[in-house]
Amino acid sequence: MPKPPLIRTIDEHFEIPQLIKTRRITALLPADYDRTDRRYPVLYLQDGQNLFDDHAPFGSWEVDKHLARMSDEGTGDLIVIAIDHAHEERIAEYTPSVKTRLGKGDGLQYADFLAHTLKPYVDAHFRTLPDRANTGIGGSSMGGLISLYAALRHPDVYSRLLIFSPSLWVSPKLPYEFLNDALTFHGRIYLYGGAREGSDMVRHLRQFEDWTRPHAHRIALKTHIRDDGEHNEFNWGRVFPEAVDYLYSRQH
Numbered sequence: 271m272p273k274p275p276l277i278r279t280i281d282e283h284f285e286i287p288q289l290i291k292t293r294r295i296t297a298l299l300p301a302d303y304d305r306t307d308r309r310y311p312v313l314y315l316q317d318g319q320n321l322f323d324d325h326a327p328f329g330s331w332e333v334d335k336h337l338a339r340m341s342d343e344g345t346g347d348l349i350v351i352a353i354d355h356a357h358e359e360r361i362a363e364y365t366p367s368v369k370t371r372l373g374k375g376d377g378l379q380y381a382d383f384l385a386h387t388l389k390p391y392v393d394a395h396f397r398t399l400p401d402r403a404n405t406g407i408g409g410s411s412m413g414g415l416i417s418l419y420a421a422l423r424h425p426d427v428y429s430r431l432l433i434f435s436p437s438l439w440v441s442p443k444l445p446y447e448f449l450n451d452a453l454t455f456h457g458r459i460y461l462y463g464g465a466r467e468g469s470d471m472v473r474h475l476r477q478f479e480d481w482t483r484p485h486a487h488r489i490a491l492k493t494h495i496r497d498d499g500e501h502n503e504f505n506w507g508r509v510f511p512e513a514v515d516y517l518y519s520r521q522h
Contacts, residue, residue, distance in 0.1 A: 275298040276304070280392075309398060433460065433461050457489065462496075
């Protein structure tokens with residue numbers, strides 16, 4: 271029987287000093303976390319409400335169930351940190367702090383919170399592998415956009431990017447800026463989107479792919495486009511195991 275991860279609420283009201291707000295933060299720990307002294311890589315994921323709550327209004331990625339099955343197969347040994355979104359202020363937090371089609375957002379402060387406040391706390395309170403090689407960030411839709419922006423702002427913090435159906439229509443040149451400005455970024459990117467999503471999703475992903483080719487010496491990119499993929503939690507959840515395996519497996 272697959273053993274589910276240990277789900278522990280770090281804080282219902284974790285302080286975000288950069289934005290003068292608080293947020294629920296949850297850790298999903300390997301099932302045997304309390305029985306070993308091992309250290310683990312970490313993946314920071316946006317939209318925490320939609321990751322493992324069976325009653326989430328828009329559905330769930332079922333990250334807890336996927337991690338349980340992966341553990342049973344001897345994979346998926348990592349800590350997932352789920353950061354809840356800001357409800358009505360979600361779009362503002364997940365929008366880069368530059369001129370975009372949605373205006374200038376609070377993405378810079380949010381990215382700084384992740385790198386300078388949350389990550390140091392997690393590294394101090396959990397048995398993590400805190401180096402860049404073992405630290406990833408990801409999300410879907412606007413959560414995918416802000417994850418890419420966070421890596422642009424802090425390329426020395428992350429080396430694993432899980433980018434699902436990113437809202438690149440908001441800032442179409444963000445991938446180009448990331449690839450050409452964050453030159454210290456070395457790592458892997460798993461890029462996913464569905465052909466039924468609209469917003470020129472496939473075109474944006476293929477453009478991202480094209481822009482990445484000159485940087486192949488430092489960035490390994492895997493693009494996954496599903497012909498039947500739609501813009502929802504079910505689709506993001508079903509590619510989660512493959513993405514984690516690609517990003518964190520030593521075999522790639």
